[in-house]
Amino acid sequence: MPLLIDIRKLTVINRLIKEGSESVADSLSTLAGVDASVEIKSLSFVQPGDIPTEMGTGEIYSARVRLAEPPYGVFMMTFSTETAAEIAQLMTGMDVESEFTQLHESALQEMCNILTSGFIDGIANTLETTIDMGTPTIEQAQAMTVADDALSHVRRDSLTIVLDSLVDIADSDVAFSLRIFLVPDPGSFVHLIDQLDRDAETGEPTSVDSPDAKELDTSSEVQAFEDAFDGS
Amino acid sequence: MPLLIDIRKLTVINRLIKEGSESVADSLSTLAGVDASVEIKSLSFVQPGDIPTEMGTGEIYSARVRLAEPPYGVFMMTFSTETAAEIAQLMTGMDVESEFTQLHESALQEMCNILTSGFIDGIANTLETTIDMGTPTIEQAQAMTVADDALSHVRRDSLTIVLDSLVDIADSDVAFSLRIFLVPDPGSFVHLIDQLDRDAETGEPTSVDSPDAKELDTSSEVQAFEDAFDGS
Numbered sequence: 001m002p003l004l005i006d007i008r009k010l011t012v013i014n015r016l017i018k019e020g021s022e023s024v025a026d027s028l029s030t031l032a033g034v035d036a037s038v039e040i041k042s043l044s045f046v047q048p049g050d051i052p053t054e055m056g057t058g059e060i061y062s063a064r065v066r067l068a069e070p071p072y073g074v075f076m077m078t079f080s081t082e083t084a085a086e087i088a089q090l091m092t093g094m095d096v097e098s099e100f101t102q103l104h105e106s107a108l109q110e111m112c113n114i115l116t117s118g119f120i121d122g123i124a125n126t127l128e129t130t131i132d133m134g135t136p137t138i139e140q141a142q143a144m145t146v147a148d149d150a151l152s153h154v155r156r157d158s159l160t161i162v163l164d165s166l167v168d169i170a171d172s173d174v175a176f177s178l179r180i181f182l183v184p185d186p187g188s189f190v191h192l193i194d195q196l197d198r199d200a201e202t203g204e205p206t207s208v209d210s211p212d213a214k215e216l217d218t219s220s221e222v223q224a225f226e227d228a229f230d231g232s
Numbered sequence: 233m234p235l236l237i238d239i240r241k242l243t244v245i246n247r248l249i250k251e252g253s254e255s256v257a258d259s260l261s262t263l264a265g266v267d268a269s270v271e272i273k274s275l276s277f278v279q280p281g282d283i284p285t286e287m288g289t290g291e292i293y294s295a296r297v298r299l300a301e302p303p304y305g306v307f308m309m310t311f312s313t314e315t316a317a318e319i320a321q322l323m324t325g326m327d328v329e330s331e332f333t334q335l336h337e338s339a340l341q342e343m344c345n346i347l348t349s350g351f352i353d354g355i356a357n358t359l360e361t362t363i364d365m366g367t368p369t370i371e372q373a374q375a376m377t378v379a380d381d382a383l384s385h386v387r388r389d390s391l392t393i394v395l396d397s398l399v400d401i402a403d404s405d406v407a408f409s410l411r412i413f414l415v416p417d418p419g420s421f422v423h424l425i426d427q428l429d430r431d432a433e434t435g436e437p438t439s440v441d442s443p444d445a446k447e448l449d450t451s452s453e454v455q456a457f458e459d460a461f462d463g464s
Contacts, residue, residue, distance in 0.1 A: 004236035007418050008391045010277040043275045045242040159240050186239050 005190045012193050016123050017043060017163060023122025024115055024167070031114045032091065035170035042164045048154050048183060054162055055143040055179075062146045063112035065136040066153065067120070070129065071184030071192055073158065075120060076150050077112065081140070083176040087111050090174055112136050115167075119180065127192045154183050237422050244425050248355050249275060249395060255354025256347055256399070263346045264323065267402035274396045280386050280415060286394055287375040287411075294378045295344035297368040298385065299352070302361065303416035303424050305390065307352060308382050309344065313372070315408040319343050322406055344368050347399075351412065359424045386415050 021038040028034045046054060061084045064076040079087075085096040091107035100108070116136045124131040139146060163180040253270040260266045278286060293316045296308040311319075317328040323339035332340070348368045356363040371378060395412040 003238050003240060005239045006235050007237045007422050008235060008279070008389055010242070010391055011279055011282075014276050014278065041274065042272075044246050046246065047240070047243055050243075157240055159242055190239050 003186050003190055005193060009193055012126070012196065013043075013161070016126050019126040020119040020122035021165065023125065024118035027114045027118030027121070028167070032111065034090070037168045037170070039166045039168065040163050041166055044162045046160045046162055048151050048156055048158050048160055051151060051160060051181060052144055052147040054181075055147050057143050059140060060143050060146060061108075061138065061140050062150070063116060063136040063138050064146075064150055065116055065133050067184075068132045068134070070131070071127075071189040073184040073189075074150055074154055074181070075116060075133070075136075076181040076183075077115060077136075078143075078146065078179045078181070079176060083178070084108055084140070086174055086176055090169065090172075109135075109138055112138055115178070123182075127196055129192065150181070150183075155185070158183050158186050159189070235418050235422055237425060241425055244358070244428065245275075245393070248358050251358040252351040252354035253397065255357065256350035259346045259350030259353070260399070264343065266322070269400045269402070271398045271400065272395050273398055274394075276394045278392045278394055280383050280388055280390050280392055283383060283392060283413060284376055284379040286413075287379050289375050291372060292375050292378060293340075293370065293372050294382070295348060295368040295370050296378075296382055297348055297365050299416075300364045300366070302363070303359075303421040305416040305421075306382055306386055306413070307348060307365070307368075308413040308415075309347060309368075310375075310378065310411045310413070311408065315410070316340055316372070318406055318408055322401065322404075341367075341370055344370055347410070355414075359428055361424065382413070382415075387417065390415050390418050391421070 017040050021040055025036055025038045028036045028038075055078060059081055060078050061081060062076055062078045064074060066072075066074055085100075088096050088100060088104035088108050091111055092103050094101070094103065096104055113135060117133070120131050120133055139149070141149075161180075161182040161184075163182070165178050165180055166175055167178060168175040249272050253272055257268055257270045260268045260270075287310060291313055292310050293313060294308055294310045296306060298304075298306055317332075320328050320332060320336035320340050323343055324335050326333070326335065328336055345367060349365070352363050352365055371381070373381075393412075393414040393416075395414070397410050397412055398407055399410060400407040
């Protein structure tokens with residue numbers, strides 16, 4: 001499977017994140033009647049094996065969905081129990097006492113649907129495609145269990161994009177922090193990005209456009225690889 | 233030029249940034265006697281053409297150095313005139329009035345040397361190499377001029393890694409924000425990352441380990457690749 005990406009195309013990842021967050025803000029406004037700004041505070045790349053470390057410890061909420069279309073893989077949001085309560089309260093207008101009511105539960109599910117589909121739609125738009133997905137599964141569990149569940153269907157060598165985002169609700173003191181994990185199938189993800197640039201620019205793939213520094217890699221396999229594109 | 237990177241190796245970029253900031257904190261402590269935490273608040277990838285946008289407008293300070301060894305390219309920090317004054321004050325113990333004294337100037341230069349060499353050393357350690365560099369050039373100028381100067385020797389299609397960092401000085405209210413631009417030569421950068429994984433894991437290059445990936449980069453073969461993918 002082709003897992004090689006032109007390093008200069010990493011700028012696409014910025015666009016994915018930007019479009020994803022803008023689309024979340026749009027969805028919140030249209031579907032939940034909530035005006036909010038969605039800011040990505042940090043981006044990092046980890047291996048799936050590092051996801052448990054990223055999640056920390058203790059009881060957390062997660063909303064997880066498997067993508068049924070390219071780039072496949074898993075999309076997951078995690079947030080604290082305090083954030084879950086804030087969301088439930090915001091959406092229902094009713095305080096959370098010791099336990100969530102059924103109304104609180106559905107409000108939380110609804111918000112997770114909006115956030116998830118908003119983000120995935122933004123990514124899909126950037127990639128000039130659609131990404132079909134089901135309803136995210138909400139779970140409250142120990143961070144470790146959440147990590148295990150999320151990873152059960154993920155290739156161990158996948159790339160995981162981790163985003164810390166802040167959803168700041170307008171005209172209120174409410175702002176919730178969500179951690180987003182995007183674990184696409186690496187081959188499918190690379191293919192989509194490759195496809196995107198080919199379509200957008202010249203109609204041709206752009207990853208091997210300059211012949212000048214081919215001598216940089218010296219191992220025999222690399223040489224063979226370069227020979228293969230000398231003819232292009 | 234081999235500009236293709238295995239997408240799963242992007243995790244190396246995280247390590248570069250982590251080691252870079254830890255090394256800056258170490259240098260501050262050893263060379264300036266200042267205990268500080270260095271936190272990276274955000275990471276993004278932009279094209280060199282987008283650097284002016286990242287810099288904003290108005291008068292800023294920049295400290296810029298060209299790397300004389302792989303990954304070559306440019307390392308630059310930018311910061312506000314307020315931050316420059318805070319640094320000068322911190323290092324000299326003397327308030328900045330309307331103008332910098334010569335002592336303030338040298339203190340600022342010294343701090344930029346420490347920050348720059350700290351960061352580059354951290355990157356070099358991660359890449360298991362050394363990176364020779366000169367003394368950074370400090371300049372106070374309009375953001376646009378700084379961007380032009382920085383880009384004059386940079387390939388227009390390079391990848392630029394942009395980091396927002398916060399250097400928080402211990403036992404004080406002083407914390408300064410620095411924006412870091414790392415614009416390596418893309419071919420050299422990919423080669424270093426490739427090399428790193430080869431050494432660390434199997435002793436073999438891992439970037440061209442599957443024969444099908446070799447075909448990825450010739451336009452006529454993209455269709456062949458897609459067909460092959462359909463059948464997989």
